[in-house]
Amino acid sequence: MTTLAADREIEALMALHPKGFDLSLDRITRLLERLGNPQDLLPPVIHIAGTNGKGSCAAFSRALLEASGRLVHVHTSPHLVSWHERYRLAAEGGGRLVDDDVFAEAIARVAKANDGQKITVFEILTAVTFILFSEHPAEAAIIEVGLGGRFDATNVVERPAVSVIMPVSMDHEAYLGDRVELIAAEKAGIMKRGCPVVIGAQESETALQVLIETAERLECPTFVYGQDFLAFEENGRMVYQDEDGLMDLPLPRLPGRHQVANAAAAIAAVKAAGFEISHRAAEKAMATVAWPGRMQKLAQGRLAELAPRGADIWLDGGHNPGAGVVVAEALAEQEEKNPRPLFLISGMINTKDQSGYFRAFKGLVRHVYTVPVNTSDAGVPNDELAIRATEAGLTAEPMSSVANALMLLRDTWDGPPPRILIGGSLYLAGAVLDENGTPPT
Template sequence: MTGLAAAEIDRLLLKHPKGFDLALDRIRRLLARLGDPQHRLPPVLHVAGTNGKGSVVAFARAILEADGKAVHTHISPHLVDWHERYRLGRVGGGRLVEDAVLAEAIARAAKANDDEPITVFEILTAVTFLLFSEHPADAALIEVGLGGRFDATNVIDQPAACVISTISLDHQSFLGDRVELIAAEKAGIIKRGVPVVVGHQSEAIAADVIRTAAARAKAPLSLYGEDFFAFAENGRMVYQDERGLLDLPMPRLAGRHQLTNAAVAIAALRAAGFDPSDAAIAAGIVAAEWPGRLQRLTAGPLAKAATPGTEIWLDGGHNPGAGLVIAEALAEMEDRVQRPLFLIVGMINTKDPLGFFAAFLGMVRHVFTVPVSASDAGIDPDILADAAIEAGLDAEPCDSVEEAIRLVCTNWQSEPAPRFLICGSLYLVGEVLALSGLPPR
């Protein structure tokens, strides 16, 4: 990243520690000095969860924009550029914040902080509230960075609705090593009397923890599978809640799990009182984009390095729950064409590689493990290959994604052409998108 905002962020990184220090006192202090902009936002959907929260935000934004609304959007993390975190709404479609506008807001927040202890993420979250309070819009979609209870975004007292997507093990060193502990942290975004919409939970204990927290806060609860759900029928998506059925086109985003994420977005918008039209819901389901989540790569040097007919897919999934839904989506692709599947995987050392690899047992021809150069926490490819082998997969380390693709395409002469999945880290996906000239817009 280059530009004025990059220079401001570089200055922050020199002064303040990288990483997370989960607490709210520092950001509350900073926001008070900035005039508490978090209290001057348009109606907010506050979205937490382990997997799927970004997709829920993408669907919600697309539906609201199709309904003629201006929608601010905060996501975390970004893939290629910090600007991705801040999309300023306007009717007809929001745009990533301009560099000079972002740089000025960062400088203002840093000056207000006056070099007091704080994390860079907290300053940049304060920037979210500054930007979103100073630019008019009809809605703000704010994705939690980590956890929920002590995440820097959790200073919004009265969101229009709180959303908790699917929960699984991730960030255990910060959130706990059991699903119920992680669910309790995510449920920390629940506010008294504010509607809560909850995505599919594969472990009942996660739903139970959220249900208890919602009851304690007297917050109306809508749970996927009980109060609303979605399924595919005759090439269409069917959504159902207490209002009845919606017959919708299938989502543009690949994978059966995206039906669930789309359903959560619809339920959340309705719970928050936005009540988009049926036509807007249908249009948004088709229009929603979410880079790096089962994204087909068709341009750039990696695509050019592959033999004709080869498929290259990207997905930033990096925990056991994500592995399962990605594997399910790939299995559905194999129903159409039986291609040999090769994984190209890079991960950072806060993840569970064994749990992730286990989801692909019996599906994968070979695994190539690669460095994650965008993070100083990347797992050594030799160690990552050992984890894949321990999970029962054939694996070997490789110097780069491009080398792995060339190795297979040079030696694979049979039909059909291979399918690659580049996965295991959002950092790795971001590297690939940058290399391919396809940064999120």
């Protein structure tokens, strides 16, 4: 795919407008009015917020709807390798990443409508989402929140088919608050009066209470994980249960026990949005769901070839303590099935709780190699990150790159084929997929 035209448009925008977030809906609302309010012309919207699991829920929702023969648009952020990944347009046989010429034209049109007014690039690109999704036919649109919820640029859809709140935990404290109940309140901001709400499995009772109270105040039909629906693993299968009964399904293709709860939230969300899901469609969805950069196995590629022979390599973009816990649990599950020594190659950015992330792997990882994240201005220097890992009780050493860490491990490890996790940042995950020659499609 050629990406030059759209990339040039985005680079021009970045030169004009500030980076980062500016939490307000005034600018995006003004811009959308100039564009004819395309957000009001969308098919039924599944709007997804949360600290962790948003992307997985979006992936499961897409898989469920497409397995049911539905045409589905999907907006996710951030991207891993290409901006085009944020926009998957509905197509027969499964959605496709937006074509470069269509994308570039939409960006140019939105930028022209903005007419040089103060705005963030994310807001312009969110307006592009609404333009693309309103002008291409589909039966559903899955839209992932960028940051928070209440003031996120995606939060201009007045009547979503369902609002979904995935697990809430500490992240983006500078923007969203330094207590989990404050963060939960921001996420709950996507709930709309009288519109259905699905609340996924929550780690925090405090967060759960805030979410339920908000939904009750807004008189939303509410479906809560563990109360109105749930899922569990039994005899190597996934059992989903709600008021309609049981579904005995294959375990999700995405690794980790946490994906059972994520899949359950997606099933509940798609049903709450008014779509029927047959048992056959749900089975197909669990077997076909894909979500790049999240516990993704790297079986081949330029980087994979540098690892020790027979190594089991996993890539994950999770970057906060909550993500660290679920990734560590997924790896512990792998360890139970097939014991191997585990090594971690990690790069992180400075807005994340690095020690908190590393603590999840104490007692599980033999050694950490810390690497720079060259694709972000906020990358933590590899020597500093090694100190954070050491503070969390791990042994660590800085390396100049993922490639060099893999080669060092190959040249020095004298034991059974290891298991290797490359993780700690979506920026790192994207860079690895790019360098490996296996970008998302």
